[in-house]
Amino acid sequence: MAALRFSGYHTGSVVAARYQPSIGCIISIGEDKMLMCSLWRKDSNSFWPSVAQPLPGIPTALEYDESSRRAFVGLDSGSILDFAFTEDYNTVQTNRTIPAHGGRVTSIVFDRERELLLSASRDKSFALHNVLNGALVARHKVDAWMSLIQYDAATQNIFVGDYRGNIHALRIADGLLKAVNVLTGHTGCIRSLVWVPAAGFLFSGSADKTVVAWDIGGHKGVMYELCRHTSAVHSLVYLADRRELVSVEETLIVVWSMAADRGEAPDWEESDTCQLCQQPFMWNLSEMWQRRKFAINRQHHCRACGKAVCDACSPSTATLPRIGLELPVRMCRECVPTITPEMKTPLCRTSPVTKVTQVLPVPASDLVLTILADNSVNVLKLDEFLGGVTAARVDDSARRSAPAPAAAVA
Numbered sequence: 001m002a003a004l005r006f007s008g009y010h011t012g013s014v015v016a017a018r019y020q021p022s023i024g025c026i027i028s029i030g031e032d033k034m035l036m037c038s039l040w041r042k043d044s045n046s047f048w049p050s051v052a053q054p055l056p057g058i059p060t061a062l063e064y065d066e067s068s069r070r071a072f073v074g075l076d077s078g079s080i081l082d083f084a085f086t087e088d089y090n091t092v093q094t095n096r097t098i099p100a101h102g103g104r105v106t107s108i109v110f111d112r113e114r115e116l117l118l119s120a121s122r123d124k125s126f127a128l129h130n131v132l133n134g135a136l137v138a139r140h141k142v143d144a145w146m147s148l149i150q151y152d153a154a155t156q157n158i159f160v161g162d163y164r165g166n167i168h169a170l171r172i173a174d175g176l177l178k179a180v181n182v183l184t185g186h187t188g189c190i191r192s193l194v195w196v197p198a199a200g201f202l203f204s205g206s207a208d209k210t211v212v213a214w215d216i217g218g219h220k221g222v223m224y225e226l227c228r229h230t231s232a233v234h235s236l237v238y239l240a241d242r243r244e245l246v247s248v249e250e251t252l253i254v255v256w257s258m259a260a261d262r263g264e265a266p267d268w269e270e271s272d273t274c275q276l277c278q279q280p281f282m283w284n285l286s287e288m289w290q291r292r293k294f295a296i297n298r299q300h301h302c303r304a305c306g307k308a309v310c311d312a313c314s315p316s317t318a319t320l321p322r323i324g325l326e327l328p329v330r331m332c333r334e335c336v337p338t339i340t341p342e343m344k345t346p347l348c349r350t351s352p353v354t355k356v357t358q359v360l361p362v363p364a365s366d367l368v369l370t371i372l373a374d375n376s377v378n379v380l381k382l383d384e385f386l387g388g389v390t391a392a393r394v395d396d397s398a399r400r401s402a403p404a405p406a407a408a409v410a
Contacts, residue, residue, distance in 0.1 A: 003384065005046075005047075006377040006379075007375060009038060009052075010028065010375060014029075014377060015031060015060060015061075016029050016062035016358070018062065019369045019379050020064075020066050021362060021367060025037055025038060025039045025089055026379070027064050028062075031059075033054060033058060035051070035052075050090045051089065051090065051092050056075070058075065059074065060075060061074030061107055061119075063108035065112050069089075070110070071084075072108050074104075074121075075104075078099070078104065079097050080098040080105060080108060082097070082131060100119050100121070101119065103123035104121060105121050106145070106147050106148065107146070107148045107149040107160075116129070117130075122146070124141055125139050125142070126139070126149070126168070128172070128177060140179060142168060144163050145162060146160055147189055148193050152195055156171060157169070157171050159183075159193055161190025165186030165187050165189065166190075167202070168183075169182070169216075183214055185204075186210065186212065187206075187208045188209075190204055190205075191206055192204065192233060192234060192235050193236070198240070199217065199240075200215065201213055201214065201215060203238060206232070209231060209249075210226065210229070211225075211226040211233055211236070213226065213258065213262075224323075226245075226247070226348070227324055228326035229252060230249070231249045231250060234248060234359075235248040235356075235358055236248075237359060246386065250373070251354075255350075262324065265306075266306030269301075270308060271299075274310040275307040277313050300330055302314055302332035302334075302335055304318075304338075305332065305334070309332045314331060314332045317329055317330055321348070322343065356371070358370065359385070366381055367379055367382065368381075
């Protein structure tokens with residue numbers, strides 16, 4: 001199919017959008033305080049706005065359930081509006097307003113089977129509400145703004161990212177909301193989360209320019225850091241049939257092979273002196289006094305072995321794709337000779353992209369929805385979106401066996 005383009009109907013920035021392929025419509029919210037439904041018309045080969053619903057405030061989050069034709073819109077004020085579209089998508093009615101939070105709503109998920117609404121907010125809380133009556137079921141508070149929710153309805157496991165880079169693992173059990181764990185590894189706001197229950201992996205993209213693959217199902221605390229981006233990672237798409245992860249920043253697409261033999265990066269060691277030449281670092285004044293030699297000797301770390309080294313002992317850089325380092329990083333003089341050309345073989349592919357601010361897979365299809373910096377919304381085939389990523393995939397010889405299906409959270 002040719003790419004479908006929607007633009008020009010919102011007078012402000014497009015905040016979020018969803019595409020329903022069975023009807024051919026885009027549900028969108030914008031900073032112009034409008035909820036819109038736009039239907040695809042084959043006769044004009046364009047989208048036609050069938051609903052333009054004014055909102056009482058600036059919308060900040062959107063959830064849409066196709067089977068019930070319900071849209072939930074979070075506002076900057078903390079309220080969540082519950083809407084229902086008619087069967088022809090020419091009218092929308094307001095069911096209720098839920099006073100969910102005391103600050104901006106950042107993420108919403110609807111569990112239709114249980115009639116539960118999950119929401120995260122800048123009021124530093126995650127909340128559960130009953131959509132039948134709007135009543136609060138449970139709330140979990142943290143010490144940072146919350147940014148994003150990933151929910152497994154089958155097991156009722158929940159992952160919530162925050163602005164400090166932490167991921168809070170929660171679970172609904174026996175009608176109660178329980179805190180399970182906190183995953184730490186990022187240093188910036190969590191911008192994207194993808195949970196793959198069949199493999200037991202959680203993927204996170206952050207404003208710190210990194211992607212992390214968390215082996216939740218392995219129950220061993222293993223995480224693989226993936227570094228190739230040069231700006232904030234705002235979107236992730238997992239391709240189960242290819243065992244590949246697509247990560248997107250505003251101007252770059254990276255496709256990671258998750259079938260490759262990957263390892264964890266070493267922990268950084270700490271020392272008051274260089275672990276190779278034994279020269280004291282700049283804060284080790286007592287050692288410098290004993291040697292009667294003062295110098296501004298900064299501490300660095302070799303990314304291959306994790307040792308604390310000085311600048312003179314780590315003059316070289318190299319890539320180490322097996323531990324996710326696809327950009328040149330600092331190496332110590334002992335590790336550099338051990339890095340072979342084969343060890344530098346990339347395990348990802350890249351392609352530039354026109355300024356993209358969001359990428360969302362369309363459920364049960366091979367389509368993705370993209371929102372561009374020019375406020376246009378495009379619906380296109382995934383392979384078309386990845387068209388510039390032309391490099392060959394990883395050889396079968398570099399592959400490992402797929403992770404076995406596992407429980408969501410220990």
